[in-house]
């Protein structure tokens with residue numbers, strides 16, 4: 001968002017967004033400015049919809065996160081859900097509640113402009129038009145918080161969208177990219193005394209600027225090999241448990257096969273393993289394919305790693321097992337992020 005015309009009031013901010021996100025996408029017949037947007041999904045496709053909150057204090061801290069990162073992550077969360085189902089983005093909708101001081105004070109206006117520039121850079125990278133939203137004053141006076149909700153609309157060829165429920169016993173389990181980097185970078189950021197003022201590049205910042213795996217997902221759909229898929233937002237252990245329950249299977253993970261992100265590796269072996277298994281917000285894809293399917297070592301420039309195998313569901317056995325070198329199988333408990341858990345439970349995870 002250009003700084004020369006700073007928003008004044010709700011209408012000023014909306015007009016600014018309308019100017020900055022002007023689109024000529026053929027998918028948007030009518031965008032920002034009316035009661036509804038009108039979208040045109042391609043013929044023969046189904047429409048996919050996802051929504052996610054970005055809440056101050058829960059998903060970011062104003063004193064720790066650069067505003068560009070907050071805008072980027074807000075959109076990345078929705079795009080990652082579309083990627084998890086092999087969908088292509090059609091349009092995004094952003095609902096934003098802002099403390100009134102953010103529009104009246106220069107510092108607040110600058111924050112908003114940077115938030116939108118982070119969001120817009122990612123939107124342009126993936127050609128996602130912002131087709132609407134809602135803007136409101138956040139209640140609470142001096143203590144008011146920034147609250148955002150992103151809705152992503154996508155499309156996929158009829159009957160082809162990847163689900164959590166499509167995996168079979170015997171399927172191989174893969175992840176894209178590396179694990180634990182987001183939790184490691186976040187722990188470093190929350191440990192600093194001052195907010196990171198500016199970042200030179202969005203690359204190599206797994207927490208601040210995650211890269212939604214839309215291209216990998218599209219390639220997987222084209223190849224028709226994946227049987228099930230989920231994105232890793234809450235942590236591998238929790239999202240794998242969702243996939244296992246939805247597909248009615250058990251899973252066996254090889255600890256040594258886990259692709260640990262270098263930022264996590266720096267924390268030492270125990271913390272690195274914890275970040276890779278339970279740290280959330282890596283926004284990598286966890287997917288399954290028949291063990292006989294030939295899987296390349298990378299897709300769309302992103303490494304793929306086979307980390308385990310699915311087994312027939314036996315309630316007498318743990319849902320998830322971790323094969324630990326020199327020690328044998330251990331139950332892998334679901335230990336990722338959970339809203340409404342006691343604060344110490346999620347906080348402990350960050351500190352470790």
Ligand SMILES: Nc1ncnc2c1ncn2[C@@H]1O[C@H](COP(=O)(O)OP(=O)(O)O)[C@@H](O)[C@H]1O
Pocket residue numbers: 052081233234
């Ligand atoms: N308040 C809600 N009302 C209706 N559906 C919800 C609500 N919260 C979550 N869901 C649905 O529950 C499912 C799981 O949500 P969630 O764990 O947030 O998924 P994800 O990790 O993909 O964001 C999704 O289908 C989501 O749409």
Ligand SMILES: Cc1ncc(C[n+]2csc(CCOP(=O)(O)OP(=O)(O)O)c2C)c(N)n1
Pocket residue numbers: 052053057058059060061077186233234279280281337339
């Ligand atoms: C200030 C701060 N504390 C902690 C976290 C870590 N964190 C917050 S929510 C979350 C999990 C993902 O969020 P959720 O709302 O559950 O996303 P969804 O699974 O619905 O996509 C994690 C790891 C963070 N990002 N920022």
Ligand SMILES: [Mg+2]
Pocket residue numbers: 051052
């Ligand atoms: Mg969600």
